[in-house]
Amino acid sequence: MTRFFVDAAQMQTDSIILEGQNAAHARVLRLKPGEQVLVCDGQGNECLCSVHAATNNALELDVLERRVSASEPKICASVYMALPKADKLEHVIQKATELGAAEIVTFPTARCVSRPDEKSLGKKLERWQKIAASAAEQSGRGRIPQVIVLPSYAAALERAAQAEKAIIFYENERATTLHQALTCSDYNTISLMSGPEGGLEETEIQQAQDAGLQVCTLGSRILRCETAPLCALSAVMYQSGEF
């Protein structure tokens, strides 16, 4: 079913009018009176609606049912990815959104090559958030994951450690598997942190441990920086009973 994201305030009334981009999208889809669509507030709530009237500039909808989005995962997973080069972060934002991430957090580490200045970062963040919104719409999410940029590795560690389970992946780790980390205790929130192209430094891993993160392996093959977070997120969703 087609889904439209609107501001939460717009969802309060029994009839909803979609304008602007949403109306343009509805026009492309040639929606007809009587057809059903979903309107979501991007925060996990949705309205099942029936098309009342479709004009060139607006789509009038009657609310049939209000409910909590059924497509949101039970677990709240945050992906922490060190700033990569080029379009790799865009790729991870799109895929992590499909896979059910609650948020995607990026931050600099010692070996990060990409060091955007504040001005270009502002533009990028806007673009990243749009990618998340579009992927949420396409994959049928009820929530748009937030993309967050943190100024330092220390800030990322501090924030990541606030989850009930906080994991960092390191290619030199051999002992602790993700499976061990995921099955040793219960949790509703989880942080999954991984490094940039050049990997994390040993001192950074020490720092992460000091902050309370658990160091895990993702197996004996070396994953690219854009593969590791998505592999880990898939495993976390699988382990938590999503599929």
Added chain:
Amino acid sequence: MTRFFVDAAQMQTDSIILEGQNAAHARVLRLKPGEQVLVCDGQGNECLCSVHAATNNALELDVLERRVSASEPKICASVYMALPKADKLEHVIQKATELGAAEIVTFPTARCVSRPDEKSLGKKLERWQKIAASAAEQSGRGRIPQVIVLPSYAAALERAAQAEKAIIFYENERATTLHQALTCSDYNTISLMSGPEGGLEETEIQQAQDAGLQVCTLGSRILRCETAPLCALSAVMYQSGEF
């Protein structure tokens, strides 16, 4: 450790000479006498070697130890992906190789938009195999996954069904989770099949069931055709104890 892929025949002697592309790669890395490298036959066997001499056109190696590659997964997982548009298959070949796939098989289905003719398919296959080889090298695989093109959906089903476990993912499936399918019996070989951009048709799912494949869900979010196989492969590797 740097790894070079050679023909199995080249690995029989106690001293190995790398030439051509391998020698060029060694030159870029400025390998020096005494440094250790791995030489692999791409079929799961490797030699730990020490650099004996490095010239402009050749790298002479002394074999220190012959062994079975330690980085190959225990499970033999085949990814069956319906021919997608553009560069999505290239993406899946690269990532599935990193994640430990034994082979990547592609084939047409009813809703496939991409229909390359035989001539362009030959060129593409060559390119796809190169992508697998390069990803195997970078990720430290001991085996280069084979990329296989099959002429029909029926041929794909027949081949996929030969694995000890054969699964097909369908977005309209709600009952059977991948977890249920993976934990109901033992297996050493597994086929993971998924559809193209437009999805699989209901009759195709019926055909797959008739061929012996189990229909599974990958959760309540709709995954893109290039996300589904990698999500499934990650979960299979996780479930089989790889990480």
